[in-house]
Amino acid sequence: MKRYINNYSRSVIAGILLFAAASCKKEYTDPSGPSSDKALSSANALTDVAVGLQNWYTANRTGNIYTKVAASSLLTGETYVVNAGNTDENQLYLGGTNVQNTNTIVTGLWTVSNKIIFDADNVLKNVNSVVSDKNYASGLIAYTSIWKALAIGDMAEFWEQIPDTTGTNVPFITNTAGYARAIAIIDNALATISANAVSTTFIKNIPAGINLQNTLYALKARYALFSGDYATALGAANQVSPGTTSTFNYNSLTTNPIFALVTSTNNIYQVVDSAMSLPPGLRPDAADKRFPFYVAVGTKPVYGIKGFYSALLQNIPVYLPGEMTLIKAECYARQHDIVNGLIELNKVVTKTASQDAFGVGAALPAVVATTESDLLELIYKHRRIELFMGGLALEDERRFNRPATERKRSYFPYPFVERNGNTNTPTDPSF
Template sequence: MKRYINNYSRSIMAGILLFAASSCKKDYTDPSGPSTDNAFNTPNALTDVAVGLQNWYTANRTGNVYTKIAAASLLTGETYVVNAGNTDENQLYLGGTNVQNTNTIVTGLWTVSNKIIFDANNVLSHVDAVVADKSYASGLIAYTSIWKALAIGDMAEFWEQIPDTTGTNVPFITNTAGYAKAIAIINNALAAISANAVSSTFTKNIPAGIDLQNTLYALKARYALFAGDYTTALAAANAVTLSTTSTYNYNALTTNPIFTLVTSTNNIYQVTDSTMSLPAGLRPDTDDKRYPFYVTISSSPRFRIKGFYNAVSQAIPVYLPGEITLIKAECYARQHDVANGLIELNKVVTKTASQDAFGVGAGLQPVVAATESELLDLIYKHRRIELFMGGLALEDERRFGRPTTERKRSYFPYPFVERNDNTNTPTDPSF
């Protein structure tokens, strides 16, 4: 029986309120749902829970897709708040100490990420005992691991330290250790699908859009880069097939959250201006075709969101081919190989829309960099343009050592839903 992500959408808003209110107990089970024994005792039941992870991640204002894109774009100036009555988004736009521990975007990203990790742990711990078909099991492990790795990676992008696991009074680890934990989860999944190819029976039971193997390698490359493990990041990036897409798919019932809440209403936030939030010297070239891909010109406001947030059922990429190529460029640059780094960078700079699986193409002439420092500046510039409003800008600003004046905060404060129950919760960062 095919399972669709819509099956879970009706309860998401109620669910996030429930979990946010009760998360001090670190009990992420739904009291109105089936018992743990019933939820994890058959392959179909495990698959249902795994598909639920995708919906938690992608659903409307409560899911990580919305919260991380809103947070990263507002904190780095890619977007600004149109209506200050949207208190939580406005706190992020103002930045600094205005971002409160009770902010619903901060709390939502934290709570939903922990919910995903909790449920993913339950699925993964039951697979061997419940699923006899190894090819079905490998697909379930891979699919579940993607959401768990994303949830851990998202927390590591926005918090200086993250919980080592879910539970009561758990210890914290650095965000770099969090990236390493996500990579370990991905490695386990890659080993599973290498040992037993994923069966078509499994892929028919999950929503279309996610390419399991390429997504695992892409996320491994991303998080290894963020952790400073350039050898691992480069090898993983080289394993990604750039012509294969992986997307969060939407439809008339489960809609693209940025379009539904932001683009179509023009009531929460919008693109700031034509600079794409970059300082002088790093701004888009006049002929850069990615600017009109991501930004449309209107009368009021003049600059409006476009890109992957322009229609109710438009799919959102899990990663872009350009991100993978730019990971290669950065890995070479940080290992002092300017020549190969420049070759990879120019693949993105000169790429046309027709050469890209998602139609993202700058169409520019090759750039030149004489030094490692110059190359890294250009890689940063083209990451920010190529991956505009992709939720990665805050990590990029920190990693490239950009001035703090170019962002509103470096890390989130820790939500009270964690601090009130966990004595190990670190002190809030000052910025």
């Protein structure tokens, strides 16, 4: 398995160029990988393809980790461009109509997401006919579904509409319908692992770090929240164990892309200032210990990237325990339960680093809110601090109806690689 991961990692950078050119037809064939018949002919071959999904999602400047963190942080003012020669990042930093349909971050997020969905579909369509061991098949379905759901969710976070499926000249659905699609994929995976426990053999054949069940519930909670289904989001968040972690793991061949490309070079983007992109009245308290966790204070740059992007081999959380608690707080608040919403919020506000699985702790006194609007504003503030540079800020700004002046764009334009081959591509949003 490790041999396949290594080969796949080396081909990612070169392969993205081919996939971008072919993406308008959704024909994602990797000449450096196995042929399609071999890729779908056995449990091991299907597992290789599934592991490839993780490589596509996490690797280098082409993967969704880099593109979504760069896009979200630059569009919401968490970061600024250090060197304007980085044209694509600078377009995002300038925002508005400066973000072009040929932008490589926009195109990369679109293309890699579609590539992941395409390959995941091939695995999911063939797993039950190819894999006789139901417990192994259960793990393969759950693991593959995570990457498919993430890819759909990422697209829904950055585009008003997303393709309904992969194929030629496909129709589009709203991003809210996209979140619902991701949840349906997750629900199928949860039902599958409930019926047939995941085999230890399968777990040994995939990279370490991903806890299947907790990740599925965490993503379900996230996307149900984003789609406004608060009862479902609350129920899913309650299923996530706060002490169990799930991480994108890195090694000497596949390294932490934000550290490797951004933090270590100080040549692309950096943290703007101590406000953590929040307006007056919502900025971090002076005693908030999450600020020094996420932001390095020095001389050059004055404010630097820290947090989960501090070392070459540092793992990145798939979700944070604090995100799940804040989802509960928001769900209660939006269902007009101020008392329980405030209880959940204060679990995050008062939490110390030693009480968090990843060491994220504000260690502040409890806050007070007497109205629903005050509580929601506090939840927004603490989401932005607790989940700093986590790639979710743009969705949060839209969902909490923050002023448009607090971001550079609300949605991406549609890449030309899609528009040039799909007559159903929607009109670009004006902002």
